[in-house]
Amino acid sequence: MLPDVVGDFLMELTNEGLKVSSVKRYSADLRQFFTWIEDNKIQSNLESIQNLSITDLAQYMDYISSLNYSDDTVRRLRVVLNRFFTYLGINMSINQIHPSGPNKRDLTETDFVTKQEMNKLLSSMQNTSYTAPGTGLETRNRLIDRNISIIYLICKYGLSPAEIHFIDMNDINFAQSVITLNKRTIHVSSEHIAVILRYFNSVPEPLRPRYRTRDPLFVAFYNSNSTYRFDYQRGMPSRLSIRSIQHIIQSEVYLAGLRRITAINLRNSCILDALKSGRSDEDVVKLFGFKNAFSLRRYKSYLYSIPQQ
Incomplete structure (x- = not known):
């Protein structure tokens, strides 16, 4: 199956x-x-x-x-x-990839996001004076908390768009500021959980995901008529697609006037920061859902190659 x-x-x-x-x-x-x-x-x-x-x-x-x-x-x-x-x-x-293919290429500076780029992106996202491509001003402003929540989950906690797509209401505990995914417990700061909660409360009650259910945390949105989508066949709000999450990042990066930055770059930076902080390989593997410590090889190789400050 x-x-x-x-x-x-x-x-x-x-x-x-x-x-x-x-x-x-x-x-x-x-x-x-x-x-x-x-x-x-x-x-x-x-x-x-x-x-x-x-x-x-x-x-x-x-x-x-x-x-x-x-x-x-x-x-x-x-x-x-x-x-x-x-x-x-x-x-x-x-x-x-061919049979017995080579390992992944080494990581370079362009695979990561600098603190300056991250600050510029977040600052731009809170700017309500312009619109995203193809999206009206009112619609974008309405979704700012949702968009910032998604960026936080990637750049601060290393979640991928696919993992964000699959977050259910069963997986999040607002009171304890915890998200549980694939046996991983992610402790979210009070500042960031407050943004996610603001987004959640902004969804009209009839379309709002229900607590302790398999309803998706992030709900798909119709830009054309500025309303959240509901899947009447399944009897629950429609799940925000992985592609839409990637498009949100692309649009916000474009508005910030930054180079091409993807969710992978944001996640890479989060993983590198965890290694820089001195966390053990075991902790980092568990935190980011890697299969084993070998997955950290490229990150550690890059870390050792840059000048230590």
Whole structure:
């Protein structure tokens, strides 16, 4: 059985106007991928998929090669996985991965966000005198607390857009300022939880997520008529998509007049700050949901390469 995230992805493709036959092809290709995942004793939950390594994917390509598929079929499988990874906010292209492929490239200065850039972004986000591309002034101002909440969760706590997408009301405790995700307990500062709570209370009560339910914390929004979306089939508010979260970041970065900065850059900076603070590898692995300490190799290599202040 495919994970729920695959169903959400296929629904996104349908909403984009992809043909029914193409969506079915995507479903079949992803089913094959997750069958391989299970056969190799890898959990099929979101956290495990996000932490797949180059080696894992190279092994999958080894498996694909053993099936003697045509070049066109292999190319299609790569396209499907790339699009699925992009949907999840995973910065990994399978196009360059071949059997026994190389490790990820070293990190450079451009993979991180400076304190000056971060301060400029947050300052710009609180500026209510201009609009985001394609969004009216009133609409953007209404969503400022939501947007800042999302940025805080990425740059201060290292959550990915996919993790933010999947936060349910069951996962957050406003009174204790705690978010629980994939057995990780994230302690949110009182300042930041207050911003999230302001966003939550700004959602009209009939459309507002319900406490202690699987309702999503972040609700999708119709810019065209300035209203939150409700999924009447499921009887709950519609979940803000991963793509929308990425678009929010792109729009706010553009308004701030900054270079191209993504959620990955913000998360990278959060991980680097944790290492700079002297936290143990074990703590950092647990805090950011890594598979093991080897995942920190690139961050530590970059940290050792920069002048110590």
